[in-house]
């Protein structure tokens with residue numbers, strides 16, 4: 001395992017931010033189940049003196065169920081404009097109903113530093129250990145954002161993961 005240094009954060013976050021609007025893969029595992037879903041929101045930064053990656057997952061997602069039983073996740077950044085169809089499938093179908101690795105013809109691999117699957121062939125993998133998780137409290141939310149993004153009141157859960165490996 002290569003230690004991820006704070007000085008590398010600029011490069012890591014540049015790559016991440018360039019791809020984020022197009023979608024990336026969030027891979028999760030609990031004891032016996034694996035899943036992959038598309039994410040479009042999140043950020044990389046510094047917290048507690050560590051490089052961290054924050055993802056947000058609505059409680060209705062199967063991914064949320066798996067994360068409830070796990071302390072790690074892996075974010076895979078596809079090469080620009082590749083894997084578009086797979087991102088579409090993983091962002092619309094639930095792992096509750098289908099094995100999305102199979103359905104989207106993604107090659108499933110193993111994380112090298114944490115116990116979770118990876119989408120092979122991605123340009124960058126961010127392997128993360130969850131340091132903090134918190135459900136959004138709508139009391140503190142801007143009213144316009146609330147109205148626009150949460151008509152069903154399915155507020156995101158924030159997961160701050162320390163980037164412990166990146167390649």
Ligand SMILES: Cc1cc2nc3c(=O)[nH]c(=O)nc-3n(C[C@H](O)[C@H](O)[C@H](O)COP(=O)(O)O)c2cc1C
Nearest residue numbers: 038039040041057058061062063091092093094095
């Ligand atoms: C481009 C794109 C970005 C998305 N970003 C997120 C996100 O950041 N958080 C989230 O909870 N859902 C997001 N979704 C929706 C989930 O990917 C979608 O509901 C998925 O089917 C959930 O899969 P699961 O039930 O297997 O976890 C996104 C969907 C797309 C197409």
